[in-house]
Amino acid sequence: xxxxxxxVPSALLILTSLxxxxxxxxxxxxxxFSVSDERQSTTMKEDAYxxxxxxxxxxxxxxxxxxxxxxxxxxxxLSGIYGANLSATFRWYxxxxxxxxxxxxxxxxxxxxxxxxxxxxxxxxxxxLRGSMTxxxxxxxxxxxxxxxxxxxPMLDLAFLVKEIMAFNVAPLKMTVGRQVQYVGRGLSYxxxxxxxxxxxxxxxxxxxxxxxARTLPRQDNIDFSVPGFDKEGxxxxxxxxxxxxxxxxxxxxxxxFGQEDASGENPVRPSQEYHYDSFYYGSGFAARPFxxxxxxxxxxxxxxxxxxDANRGRLRETEVDAWAWILGGKHPWxxxxxxxxxxxxxxxxxxxxxxxxxxxxxGSADERDTNFLxxxxxxxxxxxxxxxxxLYVYSLGFNFQPLEKVPGFEKFLIGSKAYLxxxxxxxxxxxxxxxxxxxDNLGREWDAYIHWQVLPSVLWSFRYGIFIPTDGxxxxxxxPTQFFYTRLSWDY
Numbered sequence: 001x002x003x004x005x006x007x008v009p010s011a012l013l014i015l016t017s018l019x020x021x022x023x024x025x026x027x028x029x030x031x032x033f034s035v036s037d038e039r040q041s042t043t044m045k046e047d048a049y050x051x052x053x054x055x056x057x058x059x060x061x062x063x064x065x066x067x068x069x070x071x072x073x074x075x076x077x078l079s080g081i082y083g084a085n086l087s088a089t090f091r092w093y094x095x096x097x098x099x100x101x102x103x104x105x106x107x108x109x110x111x112x113x114x115x116x117x118x119x120x121x122x123x124x125x126x127x128x129l130r131g132s133m134t135x136x137x138x139x140x141x142x143x144x145x146x147x148x149x150x151x152x153x154p155m156l157d158l159a160f161l162v163k164e165i166m167a168f169n170v171a172p173l174k175m176t177v178g179r180q181v182q183y184v185g186r187g188l189s190y191x192x193x194x195x196x197x198x199x200x201x202x203x204x205x206x207x208x209x210x211x212x213x214a215r216t217l218p219r220q221d222n223i224d225f226s227v228p229g230f231d232k233e234g235x236x237x238x239x240x241x242x243x244x245x246x247x248x249x250x251x252x253x254x255x256x257x258f259g260q261e262d263a264s265g266e267n268p269v270r271p272s273q274e275y276h277y278d279s280f281y282y283g284s285g286f287a288a289r290p291f292x293x294x295x296x297x298x299x300x301x302x303x304x305x306x307x308x309x310d311a312n313r314g315r316l317r318e319t320e321v322d323a324w325a326w327i328l329g330g331k332h333p334w335x336x337x338x339x340x341x342x343x344x345x346x347x348x349x350x351x352x353x354x355x356x357x358x359x360x361x362x363x364g365s366a367d368e369r370d371t372n373f374l375x376x377x378x379x380x381x382x383x384x385x386x387x388x389x390x391x392l393y394v395y396s397l398g399f400n401f402q403p404l405e406k407v408p409g410f411e412k413f414l415i416g417s418k419a420y421l422x423x424x425x426x427x428x429x430x431x432x433x434x435x436x437x438x439x440x441d442n443l444g445r446e447w448d449a450y451i452h453w454q455v456l457p458s459v460l461w462s463f464r465y466g467i468f469i470p471t472d473g474x475x476x477x478x479x480x481p482t483q484f485f486y487t488r489l490s491w492d493y
Contacts, residue, residue: 081119089113089488091109102143108138115130116132126161128158130156130159158193160178161176162174171203177196179194180193182214184256185283187378194216207243208242210243220232222234226357227361233265236260240256240258253285256281258283278307280303293334307364317368318368321371337405338402340399344398349390354429355391359390363434373389379394383446384484391424396421398418400415411454413452418447420447422445424440435475443474444470444471449465460490462486467483
């Protein structure tokens with residue numbers, strides 16, 4: 001089976017060889033948190049994180065250069081553009097806990113969001129501001145422990161200033177200060193909206209550089225749900241650098257380093273357990289068009305650091321992190337009617353055989369060596385399962401096309417589908433789904449489908465559906481398919 005043959009050493013060899021070729025041509029501890037709380041927190045955090053990043057991507061390209069084209073203003077030296085966004089998102093869940101006999105803790109959620117933004121220029125500076133307010137209603141079951149209806153905001157989503165400077169009168173640089181989108185590589189190790197500063201090169205030089213330092217947003221959840229008082233109490237510092245080279249025809253190479261320091265506290269303090277987790281990452285990768293329309297990409301990342309063992313399962317000790325991950329994929333668009341695109345990807349995040357939960361200290365590592373890959377970015381691996389890339393192999397194959405491109409009003413009507421296979425790295429270890437405690441490394445498969453319809457230049461309507469079918473990696477009574485449906489209507493002004 002391909003999934004079992006592609007182990008860690010062979011994956012590294014494949015990724016390295018391809019790069020050279022292209023250049024050449026069980027249950028949570030009851031004292032700390034409940035199983036239900038953990039599953040709910042993990043599921044909703046991954047979904048909310050993906051939505052937050054998706055909402056913020058548009059700001060990276062925002063600038064006052066578009067002034068005069070739409071919604072422009074000028075007041076003395078200040079000039080810019082402004083706009084608004086209204087969206088409604090409905091999510092539906094079925095057997096979210098892989099068990100049909102128990103009622104779902106979450107059945108549906110309706111989110112209504114309004115945002116205002118402005119992009120401006122003033123005395124050599126450029127800036128961007130976006131604020132929003134969100135209302136959420138949830139259809140919940142008897143085991144739900146969170147908030148049913150909730151209003152979030154008004155909140156400042158993004159707020160940054162950009163200044164172009166010269167370094168030693170030679171290299172043009174761009175400095176961005178404030179609340180912004182930051183990432184390294186493909187966004188696996190780190191991809192977040194943070195408060196910080198970033199300096200990067202601009203211009204046509206084949207050499208690129210980027211340096212940044214940041215801090216988590218105020219009242220952000222801790223990634224470790226076992227920390228007492230994790231809700232809204234996450235506090236971490238991030239720093240990193242990335243270097244790229246675009247001097248080889250049809251290929252881009254890059255390398256990066258990234259670190260995070262845990263400054264989070266616990267409330268109440270639990271003297272018998274330490275929770276701090278500090279980590280450091282070093283990665284390299286490529287993106288290429290070797291011939292025709294074929295696009296390929298890959299990245300390898302290693303992780304080191306320090307954490308602490310679970311004191312409930314032995315003596316409290318400091319751990320040494322020794323983990324890694326890789327991504328290898330590609331896609332091929334064809335210049336044919338309906339614009340078909342075929343895509344494929346394989347990804348891996350190492351696991352630890354004695355970890356029950358991949359993000360937590362309690363039910364985390366039980367010895368001094370922690371081989372679990374824990375990251376602060378995002379990897380999309382299915383709508384229904386939504387796993388983290390920890391103790392996991394993920395293989396996917398997808399296809400999309402635009403079948404109605406000649407029909408007025410449906411020129412930008414895209415339909416796509418993707419299939420996934422999931423396998424554990426260490427079959428005795430856990431994944432981000434704590435229920436995956438079966439004595440097998442075969443977790444299951446998923447099928448997703450989606451539609452994105454640009455109804456008008458300012459109106460986008462999206463649909464997503466996914467069904468995850470657990471297999472031997474889950475206990476026999478926890479193998480009911482999990483289903484997920486999503487639709488979102490968004491209007492830009």
